[in-house]
Amino acid sequence: MDNGSVKQIVVLYPVGGVGHVGPMTQLAKIFLDHGFDVTMVLIEPPIKSTDSGADFIERVAASNPSITFHVLPPIPTPDLVATSPKHPFLLILESMRQHNGTLESFLRSIPRPRLHSLVIDLFCTHAIDVATKVGVPVYKSFASGAGTLAVFTQLPALLAGRRTGLKELGDAPLEFLGVPPMPASHLGKPLLEHPEEELCGATMKILRRNASTRGVLVNTFESLESRALRALRDPRCVPGQDLHPVYAIGPLIGKAGTGGEGHECLAWLDAQPQRSVVFLCWGSKGALPKQQLEEIAGGLESSGHRFLWVVRTPAGSDDHKTYWERRGEADLDALLPEGFLERTKDRGLVIKTWAPQVDVLNHPATGAFVTHCGWNSTLEAVAAGVPMLCWPLAAAEQKMNKVFVTDEMGIGVEMEGYREGFIKAEEIEAKLRLVLECEEGRKLRERAMELKKEAEEAVQDGGSSGAAFLQFLSDVKNLRE
Structure with missing residues (x-):
């Protein structure tokens, strides 16, 4: 590193909220391992919730004492939520844009020789102008995979000149470099709107501006998404623009044994045969309606297989509360079929709050994972x-990830009915039997174990992800000199 024993400072700047701060925290640990000091800059979002406000920031900071957390001072403006009818996503973007001045002041407060780089996430492109004024190299951290990044990178050219939104195409497949044919309906909701709609326009502006950074740190590894990574290094991916480096530095995920110790489900798993349990969890906001929970229960019971199931309070139950505010209120007897818990008590465990997902997935008893296909959950599996x-919900890039998992990686099967938002008990039973009993399931398990080995090799000394991160550090050094 430069400057002898004086550590350089990397500034990370994510949009607030667990889905963005979590991956940035894992990235921070990589920088710390390489001898840097790390400061994560946050703002309190205009829409207060327990997974993005002050209490959330305090919890994250307390569990990561090696990272410095800096909350930008609030901007004295009218209450955006009370005064604007805009979509919440647009309010968050506007709030962060208004903090450009305070972000610039903070960056200038760091001695120039110590300020190594600014790393922003996907939705912080407004900060690129700040970095340019300060004269610090700015990079993007992309918390999802290379396949999604390849699609997002090519979307502005696809939408240029369109007079209608992609929603009208339904499930018609779209062709992108580096990924399987992608049903138009699988793109994120803002991208399906008419190009002149404010939400779609703001999203396209973000995607176009991402080319203004010095490069992208992607949460994936080379052998997992080699085709998508090749596409991102192909000039055809960004016609008329300069190609910037793409560094595959993942998987950036939590480690087993760092938060779930003593949880009841781990002791229960200890008593189950190897690779015999299906784990069902749809992420921190994956609350399914009562009718769907009843179908899941029916499928689990009919399958005869062991299961560990995380049940959240259904959507529509106290909708004004966040998941974390109502996390302990699920009444299993009221939500599940009568007698289900008693009939399955010898082979199933239902949890109504939270399970240590990384620990569960790495437990020898776990044989399959019913997932919403969020990228963090995908990488953990x-x-x-x-x-x-694969049971994607409506949020973000989950449906695209389903395509990558099933068609590209070959380590999953889709739960038919997810497009309509309802999956029947018969489908659940059939897919459980397929993965845990049939020849196709055996091939899936073998492929999954191959990728596990490749993931381990990627992050070892001399592995592809470690080499990519070292190349990133070298490129930043050359820029600074």
């Missing part, structure tokens, strides 16, 4: 060598 039963 890949790193644990567990095949997936």
